[in-house]
């Protein structure tokens with residue numbers, strides 16, 4: 001099995017619900033998000049690629065136009081804009097265009113990340 005990944009970044013704000021009132025993440029704050037998409041295939045195309053990284057440019061375009069410098073609470077409502085929910089949302093958006101997509105990772109800080117991954121199809 002071959003696997004490839006590509007990273008994209010954007011800046012956005014959010015506040016998290018369903019936390020104790022004293023939790024700092026209930027307040028509006030921002031992150032420099034990093035999104036990593038993972039694609040896999042048992043076979044390579046004639047170029048020797050799972051998929052040309054260049055084909056993933058539409059992911060960049062989506063992130064730039066829909067997520068960058070936005071409030072994720074507006075975009076993801078009624079979902080809580082956690083990294084986990086954002087990873088699943090992006091998987092569902094990009095899967096139709098990229099059937100080899102099997103995971104999306106969302107990192108809010110250099111020390112944390114959440115992954116939505118489909119085990120096997």
Ligand SMILES: Nc1nc2c(c(=O)[nH]1)N=C([C@H](O)[C@H](O)COP(=O)(O)OP(=O)(O)OP(=O)(O)O)CN2
Pocket residue numbers: 016025081082083084108109111112114
């Ligand atoms: N499982 C999750 N936990 C948390 C999420 C999340 O999306 N999923 N999000 C947050 C906050 O939005 C934010 O990411 C804060 O994270 P945290 O690691 O607490 O950030 P800090 O910089 O404050 O961490 P330090 O403890 O200072 O390293 C919270 N949890």
Ligand SMILES: [Zn+2]
Pocket residue numbers: 014025029030031108
């Ligand atoms: Zn946060």
